[in-house]
Amino acid sequence: MKLPKVNNLGFFEIRLESIGGMGANSAGKMLADIGVLSQGYNGAAFSSYGSEKKGSPVKAFVRLSDAKVLVRVNSIIEEPHVLAVFHMNLLKNPMTLMGVREDAVVVFNTSMNPDEAREFSKLHGGTVVCIDAIKIAAEEKLPATNTVMMGALVKFMPFLDMTLFEKKIRDQFANKPDVVDSNIRAFRRGYEECEVKEFKAEKKYPYIPFKKPEPVYGKKNQPIGGYISAAGSSTLKDNTVTRTGRIPVYNSDNCIHCAQCEIVCPDLCIVFDRNKEDGKMYMKGIDYQYCKGCRKCVKACPKSNSEKEPDKSKHALIDDIEANYNVSDITCSRYGKK
Numbered sequence: 001m002k003l004p005k006v007n008n009l010g011f012f013e014i015r016l017e018s019i020g021g022m023g024a025n026s027a028g029k030m031l032a033d034i035g036v037l038s039q040g041y042n043g044a045a046f047s048s049y050g051s052e053k054k055g056s057p058v059k060a061f062v063r064l065s066d067a068k069v070l071v072r073v074n075s076i077i078e079e080p081h082v083l084a085v086f087h088m089n090l091l092k093n094p095m096t097l098m099g100v101r102e103d104a105v106v107v108f109n110t111s112m113n114p115d116e117a118r119e120f121s122k123l124h125g126g127t128v129v130c131i132d133a134i135k136i137a138a139e140e141k142l143p144a145t146n147t148v149m150m151g152a153l154v155k156f157m158p159f160l161d162m163t164l165f166e167k168k169i170r171d172q173f174a175n176k177p178d179v180v181d182s183n184i185r186a187f188r189r190g191y192e193e194c195e196v197k198e199f200k201a202e203k204k205y206p207y208i209p210f211k212k213p214e215p216v217y218g219k220k221n222q223p224i225g226g227y228i229s230a231a232g233s234s235t236l237k238d239n240t241v242t243r244t245g246r247i248p249v250y251n252s253d254n255c256i257h258c259a260q261c262e263i264v265c266p267d268l269c270i271v272f273d274r275n276k277e278d279g280k281m282y283m284k285g286i287d288y289q290y291c292k293g294c295r296k297c298v299k300a301c302p303k304s305n306s307e308k309e310p311d312k313s314k315h316a317l318i319d320d321i322e323a324n325y326n327v328s329d330i331t332c333s334r335y336g337k338k
């Protein structure tokens, strides 16, 4: 089947904006594998990982072209025909929507409807597709949202054969038979449960052209060597963008203040404070500003063992979907915010 549209070099281009651990890299490879190896297009798939750790921003790129068009371009995709945003927190970075034109399809992983998602993202125009991939993945007991997102993506790429994806999922998880059916169900639900709406670029929000990011510091403004002017290792000191949609929720009623969570947390999010009366340290909560949602704290907590105690209301740390909470209401910050 002919590609529905191509750019001036002859490519149909897909950009996946994601977070390490959400499976965008594998989703991109799967799209390209099926397009190239099973359907005879030419193509390429590659990713950009940054520090290559779970929780850090990841971009995956897929190019497909007619078999006669050779792939001689290896640069990142600047103006995608299809963009997938694997987590709404990624929209804090204006680069996420760069180069997305009015004729593009934008798939958001969100519980919002397309009108809400368009307002939230300030997208100038395009086809908005909303799929609550975190909820579906949680219901199917899957750790990553990528098969759900792929289901929604494939709906807007009818030139790719949906049945080949199901076969590919079976092959990919051949050594984990217990998750094959749940991944296929998640893929189908992504296809069937997404909501779609087209928005004209009526100048309500501006188009953001692609621009290569310039370094913030150069020789004229770099801070004096050896002097750290702000505590924390990142400019904004805000890790919320790296969370993968699940968070630990603290229930102080069940906590025994053993500090096992504090020992394992890689980002020092667990807040303890000394009680003036008895001089002992007590857990106060979780600083979500730094939490990347790895839930190592939940696994380490002796009061949060789902096998020994299935009733989550008796747990001290509850592994839950972030969307169920207004994190700003339950944030415990060491810097004086609530």
Ligand code: SF4
Pocket (backbone or CB within 6 Å): 247, 248, 264, 265, 266, 267, 268, 269, 270, 286, 290, 291, 292, 293, 294, 295, 296, 297, 298
């Ligand atoms: S999920 Fe727990 S261990 Fe992981 S970063 Fe957040 S508070 Fe720390």
Ligand code: SF4
Pocket (backbone or CB within 6 Å): 254, 255, 256, 257, 258, 259, 260, 261, 262, 283, 300, 301, 302, 303, 304, 316, 317
């Ligand atoms: S939340 Fe769990 S691991 Fe952390 S101090 Fe309380 S009981 Fe211990």
